[in-house]
Amino acid sequence: MSQPELLLPHDRVLRYELHERLTHWVAAGSFIYLMLTGLAFWSPWLFWLAIAFGGPQISRMLHPWAGLVFIAAILYMYAMWSAQMRTTETDKAWWRAVGHYMRNEDDKMPPAGRYNAGQKLLFWGFFWCGILLLLTGMVLWFPEYIPWSLRSLRYIAVLIHPAAALLTIGLFLIHIYMSVFAERGAFGSVIRGDVSMDFAKRYHPGWYKEVAGSPTRRK
Amino acid sequence: MSQATLRIQKISGHAGSIPGEDTQREFTVCKLVDTTTCIGCKACEVACMEWNDLPFGETIFDNTYQTMPETRWNYWNLILFNEHEREDGTLMWLMRKNQCMHCADPGCLAACPADGAIVQYTNGIVDFQQANCIGCGYCITGCPFDIPKLNPKTKRVFKCTLCSDRVSEGLEPACIKACPTGCLHFGSKDDMKTLAEGRSKQLREHSNFPNAGVYDPPGVGGTGVIYVLHDVTKPELYGGLPANPSIPWTVKLWKGPLKWLGNLAMVGGLIGLFVHYLHFGPKDREEQDIKEAEANK
Numbered sequence: 001m002s003q004p005e006l007l008l009p010h011d012r013v014l015r016y017e018l019h020e021r022l023t024h025w026v027a028a029g030s031f032i033y034l035m036l037t038g039l040a041f042w043s044p045w046l047f048w049l050a051i052a053f054g055g056p057q058i059s060r061m062l063h064p065w066a067g068l069v070f071i072a073a074i075l076y077m078y079a080m081w082s083a084q085m086r087t088t089e090t091d092k093a094w095w096r097a098v099g100h101y102m103r104n105e106d107d108k109m110p111p112a113g114r115y116n117a118g119q120k121l122l123f124w125g126f127f128w129c130g131i132l133l134l135l136t137g138m139v140l141w142f143p144e145y146i147p148w149s150l151r152s153l154r155y156i157a158v159l160i161h162p163a164a165a166l167l168t169i170g171l172f173l174i175h176i177y178m179s180v181f182a183e184r185g186a187f188g189s190v191i192r193g194d195v196s197m198d199f200a201k202r203y204h205p206g207w208y209k210e211v212a213g214s215p216t217r218r219k
Numbered sequence: 220m221s222q223a224t225l226r227i228q229k230i231s232g233h234a235g236s237i238p239g240e241d242t243q244r245e246f247t248v249c250k251l252v253d254t255t256t257c258i259g260c261k262a263c264e265v266a267c268m269e270w271n272d273l274p275f276g277e278t279i280f281d282n283t284y285q286t287m288p289e290t291r292w293n294y295w296n297l298i299l300f301n302e303h304e305r306e307d308g309t310l311m312w313l314m315r316k317n318q319c320m321h322c323a324d325p326g327c328l329a330a331c332p333a334d335g336a337i338v339q340y341t342n343g344i345v346d347f348q349q350a351n352c353i354g355c356g357y358c359i360t361g362c363p364f365d366i367p368k369l370n371p372k373t374k375r376v377f378k379c380t381l382c383s384d385r386v387s388e389g390l391e392p393a394c395i396k397a398c399p400t401g402c403l404h405f406g407s408k409d410d411m412k413t414l415a416e417g418r419s420k421q422l423r424e425h426s427n428f429p430n431a432g433v434y435d436p437p438g439v440g441g442t443g444v445i446y447v448l449h450d451v452t453k454p455e456l457y458g459g460l461p462a463n464p465s466i467p468w469t470v471k472l473w474k475g476p477l478k479w480l481g482n483l484a485m486v487g488g489l490i491g492l493f494v495h496y497l498h499f500g501p502k503d504r505e506e507q508d509i510k511e512a513e514a515n516k
Binding site for chain 2: 040041043045047050057059061102104143144151156157158159163169170173181182183184202203
């Protein structure tokens, strides 16, 4: 089943629709704010970040609201992409071959679809950590309303919230590294929305096949 | 309220050196509450509100003396009235003046992320600096005694200061001054411990309270407020005074191993990615692609 409407002039392929790109940047903007203000509350050595963002009181006040924006974006992403994020047999083979991927030997990788197994891990990592951060964040937003008899909720929240946040920071660093530095052309896919034919063939041959109908057909 | 004579030995959320550490020879101060001679007159509550100029809050009436269930942001000192049935069926009051315990190892200070929002002076008083408070409420979670309370309007947390402003001027806290029975004492920790032990011995040997003793829980490094209890083996009877209070283990884990592990992982991850880029570089090898494209023509 080919999708010729995604094939653009000048050997470009549309990878992300406008609403997908927009969602990405809502999530990205809110996440970066959450990460930097969160790091300010994480370590005294980074407390200056909260001051840079307009003062620690404002950072404390806005951090939960930014969290709601981030969660809204994550949930919309779930609605858009969760079907495409299911693990396939190719993904299992991809993880077995991940060493090649790390050594930039992409020709030795099993053919990934629209998302490779690493991107799927990123998606589900952000999704489930987002849910954990939301649940624990609600407790941390209003600790004064948690009765003394339920104080264990607060005890759990102060541990899970930073732990889940650290996991997302790890995913975030890898995401930035892959999309900005490692795979040239990936960053453009969330700005203008398209990638080159070569990019599609090299990193997402399965997806390219879907779009073009045949992996060898060239315009 | 920081005063010139009060120097700081512990600061919350603080990077770098602590200005007052080891700069002063100072007694650790202590408040002694002898619950066995408290008559529940609430003079200490009134004195606290008067001295600290706290606005009035609503009280409740449920046919008991307990007109407020717990301390509030504007009510730092509250007597807890507990009707206790003894083994022989007779009733007795267990009245306990509840307030901040001024722990030597304060859970509020350990949990607080805001630089200088909670300090411990060299005399042992744990004091909140509302100007630096960000209202996150982590101190509420760190405290094993349920003492810090958030003002919902100002989003700042308040609690008993042990009248640090009075103490710095050589005065006793307001509650001590108001107590009519002498059940409240104030002085150095050593003196108060001696006094409390003497009173406990008296209760055990002459007043038929064989379990009388001093409450100075070691789990928080000892406290700046100590109690003489009729039965020190059952502190819970006194309005839920915890038997072995300590900083919650999750708070310790979060501020201890998780912090180091997380920092190591973040810094290590950044260095790792940088080295990976230096070693492998970007994935696309344009020249090779051009060659492939030409070969396919």
